[in-house]
Amino acid sequence: MSEAAGLGALLRLAAVALFGLAWVVAAAGQEGAAPAGAPPAPPQRHVKIAFVQVDGDPRYAPIVASDRIVLKKREHPFAGAEVSIDDAAPLQRILGADFALDRIAVRSPADVAPAIKQAADAGTHFFLVDAPAAAYAPLAVAMHGRDVLLFNVSEPDDALRRQLCAAEFVHVYPSRAQLMDGLVQYLVSRKWTNLLEFEGPSSADAAMTEAFEHSAKKFGVHIVAQQKFEPGTDPRQREHNDPALLSAINRDFDVVFAADSDFDFVRTVPYHLVRPRPVIGSIDLRPVAWHWTWDHNGAPQVNSRFEKKANGGHMTGADWASWLAVKMIVQAVLHTRSTDFAKDRAFILGYGSFDGDKGLAVSVRSWDHQVRQAVLLAAPYEVVASAPIEGFLHQSNELDTLGDDQPESTCHLDR
Amino acid sequence: MLRLIVALGLILGLAFAVTPAAAKGTGLIYVSNEKSNNILVIDPKSYKIVNDIAVSRRPRDMHFNADHTKLYVACGDDDDIDVLDVASGKVVGKLATGSSPETFAMDEARRRIYVSDEEASTLAIVDMDKNIIEKEVPTGAEPEGVMVSKDGKTVYVTSEVGDLVHEIDADRGYVTRDVVVATRPRRFAATPDGKELWVSTEMAGEVNIIDRQKFVVTGKIDFLPPGMRQSDVTPVGLAMTKDGKTAYVTLGHAAHVAVVDVATRKVLDYILVGKRSWGITLSDDQKTLYVANGLGDDITVIDTASRKPIIAIPVGRVPWGVVVDE
Numbered sequence: 034m035s036e037a038a039g040l041g042a043l044l045r046l047a048a049v050a051l052f053g054l055a056w057v058v059a060a061a062g063q064e065g066a067a068p069a070g071a072p073p074a075p076p077q078r079h080v081k082i083a084f085v086q087v088d089g090d091p092r093y094a095p096i097v098a099s100d101r102i103v104l105k106k107r108e109h110p111f112a113g114a115e116v117s118i119d120d121a122a123p124l125q126r127i128l129g130a131d132f133a134l135d136r137i138a139v140r141s142p143a144d145v146a147p148a149i150k151q152a153a154d155a156g157t158h159f160f161l162v163d164a165p166a167a168a169y170a171p172l173a174v175a176m177h178g179r180d181v182l183l184f185n186v187s188e189p190d191d192a193l194r195r196q197l198c199a200a201e202f203v204h205v206y207p208s209r210a211q212l213m214d215g216l217v218q219y220l221v222s223r224k225w226t227n228l229l230e231f232e233g234p235s236s237a238d239a240a241m242t243e244a245f246e247h248s249a250k251k252f253g254v255h256i257v258a259q260q261k262f263e264p265g266t267d268p269r270q271r272e273h274n275d276p277a278l279l280s281a282i283n284r285d286f287d288v289v290f291a292a293d294s295d296f297d298f299v300r301t302v303p304y305h306l307v308r309p310r311p312v313i314g315s316i317d318l319r320p321v322a323w324h325w326t327w328d329h330n331g332a333p334q335v336n337s338r339f340e341k342k343a344n345g346g347h348m349t350g351a352d353w354a355s356w357l358a359v360k361m362i363v364q365a366v367l368h369t370r371s372t373d374f375a376k377d378r379a380f381i382l383g384y385g386s387f388d389g390d391k392g393l394a395v396s397v398r399s400w401d402h403q404v405r406q407a408v409l410l411a412a413p414y415e416v417v418a419s420a421p422i423e424g425f426l427h428q429s430n431e432l433d434t435l436g437d438d439q440p441e442s443t444c445h446l447d448r
Numbered sequence: 449m450l451r452l453i454v455a456l457g458l459i460l461g462l463a464f465a466v467t468p469a470a471a472k473g474t475g476l477i478y479v480s481n482e483k484s485n486n487i488l489v490i491d492p493k494s495y496k497i498v499n500d501i502a503v504s505r506r507p508r509d510m511h512f513n514a515d516h517t518k519l520y521v522a523c524g525d526d527d528d529i530d531v532l533d534v535a536s537g538k539v540v541g542k543l544a545t546g547s548s549p550e551t552f553a554m555d556e557a558r559r560r561i562y563v564s565d566e567e568a569s570t571l572a573i574v575d576m577d578k579n580i581i582e583k584e585v586p587t588g589a590e591p592e593g594v595m596v597s598k599d600g601k602t603v604y605v606t607s608e609v610g611d612l613v614h615e616i617d618a619d620r621g622y623v624t625r626d627v628v629v630a631t632r633p634r635r636f637a638a639t640p641d642g643k644e645l646w647v648s649t650e651m652a653g654e655v656n657i658i659d660r661q662k663f664v665v666t667g668k669i670d671f672l673p674p675g676m677r678q679s680d681v682t683p684v685g686l687a688m689t690k691d692g693k694t695a696y697v698t699l700g701h702a703a704h705v706a707v708v709d710v711a712t713r714k715v716l717d718y719i720l721v722g723k724r725s726w727g728i729t730l731s732d733d734q735k736t737l738y739v740a741n742g743l744g745d746d747i748t749v750i751d752t753a754s755r756k757p758i759i760a761i762p763v764g765r766v767p768w769g770v771v772v773d774e
Contacts, residue, residue: 120589120609123569127612127626331608331632334548334566334590360609367611367628386631388609388651392701393679394631431679 078130078372082359083152084114085137085145086163092187096296105296109163110186111136112343113352117359119338124363130372132363142168146175153181158374161358163351166190173199180374182381184358187351191244194401194437198444203361203381204403205354209244211436212320215408215420216313217248218434222422225287229310230259231279231302237294245290245314257284264298274298276305290314317412320420322350323391324411329419331390357389357404392419393432399447400439405432473516473774477738479747480507480521480727481764487521487532488763492736492772495749495761499537503530508768509551516773522549522563529561529574534773543579546572551635553596553603558618562603564591571605571616583621588612593647595636606633606647613647615663625663629656637686637695639710646686648697653681655697657713671697673704673718685728687737694752696737698725705739707755717755721748727769738770 086109096105118134125131135157139148145168149160153176160183162172169188176183177199185193185204194208220226228249232242249256260280263273272278280289289306293299293315303312311317325336325347335356339348348356364387365377382402386394391407398405408420421431433439439447476498477490487507489499504523507530511520519532522545529549531541545552546565553562554576561574570584571591588607595604596618603616606629613633615625630652637646638660645658657667671681682700688710689695695708701724707717722741725748729738736758737750746760747770 123586123588123607124610124612127628331590337567364611386652388632394651394653431677 078128080130080132080159080362080366080372081135081157082114082118082132082159082161082362083135083137083149083157084111084161084163084355085139085149086111087142087145087165087168088138088140090163090165092165098300104300106346107349108343108346110349110351110355111163112339112346113186113348113355114161114359116335116338116342116352117356117363119342120360121363124367128366128370130366132359134359143171146171149181149183150175153179158182158377159358159362160184161186161355163187163355166193169193169197169202173197173201176201180378182362182378184354184361186354186358190240191437194403195443198401198446200402200446202402203358203397204401205358205361206351207322207406207408208403208436209240210247211403211406212322212408213241213244213248214251214435215410215422216318216320217245217252217254218420218422218425219318219410219418220254220288220313221252222418222424226254227285227287228254228256229280229282229286229289230256231276231289231291231293231299231314232259232261233291233293233295233298234261234263235294238292241292241294241314245292256290257286258282262293262298264295276302277307280306280308280310286310288313291316318417319411320408321411322406322408323348323353324409324416326411326414327391327409327416330392331388335390353389354404357387357395361387393421398433398439400442401437401444402446403436405430405435407432408435473732476773477747478510478519478771478773479740479763480510480768482506482508482524482742482766482768484764484766485523486764487519489537490747490761490763492731495759497763501532501537501539503532503539504528504542508549510769510771511552511554512771512773513554514556519771519773520552520554520561522552524548524550529563541579543574543576544581545574546570546581546584551592551594553594555596555600555618558600560618562594562596562605562618564594564605566590566592566608569607571603571614573618573621585616585621585623587614587623588626593633593635595638595645597638598642604636604645606636608632608634608650611649613645613658627658627663627665629658629665630654630668634684635686637688639688640690640692646688646695648683648686650682650684650700653678653683655683655686655695655708667713669697669708669713669715671699671702671706671715671718673699673702673706673720676702676704684726685739687728687730689730689734691734696728696730698728698739700724700726703741705737705750719750719755719757721750721757722746722760727767729770729772731772732774738772740767740770742766742768 093107145164183202189209265274289312291299291314299315365380369376385396389395395406409416410418421434425434427434475492479488485505487501491498505525507521509522521530529543530539533540545563547567549563559576572581573583575582588610590608591605592608593606603618605614614623617624630649632651634648634650655669656665659666680701683697685698687696697706704718721739722744724742725739727740739748746762748760749758
């Protein structure tokens with residue numbers, strides 16, 4: 034535990050830019066005269082938020098083409114949290130509280146639970162967990178019943194919401210089930226209901242395919258054939274590594290769904306099918322929590338603040354989740370006027386209208402602590418649609434047409 | 449840069465001096481179109497477009513000066529407020545603002561424009577004559593709606609992200625009080641008696657009512673037009689009659705205008721309009737209501753007596769606001 038913190042870069046970001054709107058305001062006042070209603074004394078209360086990441090997390094390895102061209106640089110979603118801390122700066126005078134963001138980096142998923150336990154022992158209640166799925170089971174055990182909220186900001190694994198089902202978690206990042214339901218709703222709305230499926234060799238590809246097939250069944254989309262691909266150039270394997278041959282089936286299809294979390298083989302799929310058909314899933318049209326081109330609901334302002342913070346980098350779904358997690362904490366302190374953990378926790382889990390800049394108001398599902406939210410269907414340069422798609426109805430909240438609704442959920446934290 | 453601004457200011461001042469005052473009350477309707485970068489001028493009787501004025505990029509909020517010789521237009525993508533000469537229909541000046549101006553308020557007595565700067569989280573106070581930002585007042589994140597009190601002493605600003613309404617001392621230039629409101633506060637209306645401030649809270653789907661004296665929320669109004677989803681109820685625009693009896697609230701994606709009895713705070717009726725209705729304006733005689741439908745590329749003209757839409761007029765791309773020259 035001390036090892037984890039010691040070995041990792043423990044980076045304290047004292048919210049430097051934040052303290053003292055008081056002074057700014059004072060300076061802005063007319064010279065001399067002490068203004069009536071002058072700002073109160075600087076903040077007395079402190080809210081600590083820790084961002085926990087795993088160094089060497091393969092989810093953030095750069096994606097490199099065969100000739101070493103870097104296609105995508107991927108960053109831990111820390112900047113998203115930083116933007117939210119900056120957004121909270123003007124509130125400090127009003128709240129009488131400030132927010133400090135600590136960055137804790139550990140060496141492996143197994144080190145996440147001890148590092149969080151140590152920080153919780155030292156008084157931190159709020160954690161942004163940026164770790165692969167493997168870190169969660171030990172974390173649930175270590176923190177069971179503790180006064181903490183652990184915000185999952187980057188892991189879509191459905192099992193964390195279903196089998197693991199721990200009350201200390203708030204899954205801000207959408208589940209695979211939510212993402213795939215959003216994608217399939219769009220297909221149904223276009224009447225593109227005959228799908229050819231390409232599944233990659235990794236376990237993440239299998240999980241994505243499974244979620245997709247579940248959504249297809251839920252919304253009545255027909256999968257005409259399931260093909261497994263093997264990345265490579267081996268001519269003996271051409272039935273499995275050539276998109277033309279993979280798509281040369283004796284049935285027509287509207288769209289190819291490709292699950293390739295490595296973003297390797299899938300790059301060769303568009304324009305290489307035997308029929309002129311669009312590709313969705315891991316390339317071209319993807320279901321995401323956020324997109325840098327989203328230009329409704331106040332999104333351009335958030336994207337712009339993020340890009341300034343991240344030196345021009347684009348805000349990702351995980352950045353959005355980090356941004357929202359911090360925002361939920363800040364809003365809790367604002368609306369309860371309290372830094373008491375029990376009050377803030379109750380507010381976060383119970384409030385019906387957090388603003389996630391994705392249209393419909395965001396809230397936490399009582400049964401599995403998944404954040405209900407819109408899913409954006411993004412092409413590289415355009416958000417094509419936002420799910421829930423019009424026409425998919427729900428008796429209480431259309432956002433619950435995406436992912437595990439209360440009746441089918443296996444997790445019942447509300448009972 | 450400063451010299452340029454001063455020069456611009458001089459030109460502007462000159463324009464003021466030499467332009468003869470146009471007759472107040474042509475009755476023409478002006479519509480700002482965010483994506484086609486123009487102001488369309490519509491005849492109120494024939495509903496025909498009589499002029500199409502190219503302005504700086506992304507025109508949104510508009511205000512006439514007192515004698516209606518000038519129309520001020522906030523242009524978000526060029527970081528300025530265009531000044532239109534109403535008689536000639538030409539842009540005769542530009543006032544520099546902070547980044548991406550959306551809504552603003554004018555105080556001609558103090559020769560000031562108050563404009564929120566979303567990116568800097570400040571309220572910029574622009575000197576209309578010198579064409580300089582004389583002061584920037586720090587606000588909550590993403591300040592949006594701006595209103596100045598009748599006596600010009602107080603400015604109110606919403607913070608969309610902070611769920612706050614700020615009260616600002618206009619002369620001293622700092623926030624004097626704050627009040628927490630519901631999620632995503634957008635625009636204001638004030639009761640004519642000066643007692644209440646109404647603010648639309650888009651994400652919560654409400655209007656919150658603030659007691660201006662005590663500066664606390666004393667009430668709220670919920671909306672749900674028949675057949676619409678609660679989640680689509682996203683109130684933004686507010687208009688109140690001069691007698692202070694009736695308020696009209698545009699409900700955004702719920703594509704309706706709510707008619708509210710101010711005294712009882714009860715919703716009396718819902719009037720069907722287009723998608724993402726935001727901008728709303730009452731005619732001077734209070735008989736006609738104009739609503740800009742951002743995602744319908746049209747405006748709806750409503751008869752307030754019968755509470756029925758009369759016509760929808762196609763305009764430019766993404767209409768934001770409507771004002772009437774009268």
